[in-house]
Amino acid sequence: MFTGIIQHMVAVESLQEKQYGKQLVLNCGEWPNNPIIGESICVDGCCLTVVEIIRGSLAFDVVPQTLQHTTIGNLRSGDMVNVERALRADSLLGGHMVQGHVDTTGAVLDVDRSNGQWRTRIESPTSIDHVLQERGSVTVDGVSLTIATKGQGWFEVALIPETLAKTTLQFRLKGSRVNLEADSMAKHIAVEVARQMQILGISAESLAKSH
DSSP states (O other), X not given: OBOSOOOEEEEEEEEEEETTEEEEEEEOTTOSSSOOTTOEEEETTEEEEEEEEETTEEEEEEOHHXXXXXXXXXXXXXXXXXXXEOOOTTSOOOSOOBOOOOOEEEEEEEEEOGGGOOEEEEEOOHHHHTTOOTTOEEEETTEEEEEEEEETTEEEEEOOHXXXXXXXXXXXXXXXXXXXXXXXXXXXXXXXXXXXXXXXXXXXXHHHHHO
């Protein structure tokens, strides 16, 4: 479990093909100061397990399922990624509860930098569109954000200078693809509501007509 408060940006050292998928190696320098084999680290919003530590570099095994549903497989040497260590029981929860289980990827549709602001419009794929709402939480490349505006098939986030300075969202311009994780509580509620409607024999169509 994570908070979506990015602790560091690090560079990709390599991404190599392996029999099981790929191995991602990050050049982390002195971050974190006490890494251990087997710990979970959120990399651009994706929960990965440290499998090897070599002179300031951390290695992670990435299986086909992860490569299929995230942008990890498109990383290149030198690319910067957001990283966060797992949430401790005594940690401050500055963002929101982030699982590191990426739901899907979305395209950056537009970046508005007029009037001293930075608003990023991002595609909202149908798989998560129904659980995203204005002032709700969403994770973009591991960053906990509040949805400022929601439209049909898209949402916007307003990025403050601190977020831009300390995360890779400063590089995510129009056409970029980002990892998206909807708020886990919203997803659980949506699943339970759908289950109860099925038990009661209520369809979404009939519910909409009644209103």
